[in-house]
Amino acid sequence: MRAQRSVSFLQTPAWGRVKTEWRSESLGWYHGRHLVGAALVLHRPVPRLERCTLAYLPEGPVIDWTGEIDAWLDPLAAHHKAHGAFAIRLGPPVRTNTWSADQV
Numbered sequence: 001m002r003a004q005r006s007v008s009f010l011q012t013p014a015w016g017r018v019k020t021e022w023r024s025e026s027l028g029w030y031h032g033r034h035l036v037g038a039a040l041v042l043h044r045p046v047p048r049l050e051r052c053t054l055a056y057l058p059e060g061p062v063i064d065w066t067g068e069i070d071a072w073l074d075p076l077a078a079h080h081k082a083h084g085a086f087a088i089r090l091g092p093p094v095r096t097n098t099w100s101a102d103q104v
Contacts, residue, residue, distance in 0.1 A: 008059035
C-alpha cells in the first residue's frame with residue numbers, strides 16, 4: 001500500500017465514522033499475505049428498498065490503476081452484488097499532469 005502514489009483521507013476508516021448516514025465497510029485485496037489494495041466503501045440504503053444500497057468509494061479504491069483493472073474491480077462488483085448493492089460509484093484519483101521540482 002505504501003507504494004501507491006496517492007491515497008486520500010476519504011479512504012480511511014476515520015472518514016467512514018464521520019459519514020454517520022452511511023454504513024461503512026473496509027475491504028482489502030491480497031496477494032498471498034500482502035495487502036496490495038484497499039477500499040473504504042460507504043453504503044447508502046435506497047428509500048423503500050432497505051435491502052438495496054448504493055456502494056460508494058470516495059476517491060478510491062486504492063489500487064494499482066496501471067495494470068489489469070478487471071482483476072481488481074470484478075471481485076469488488078461480485079462482492080457488492082451479493083450483498084445487495086444496485087450500483088457502485090467509484091471515485092478514482094485522476095492524474096493529468098505531473099511536474100518535478102525543477103520544472104516548477
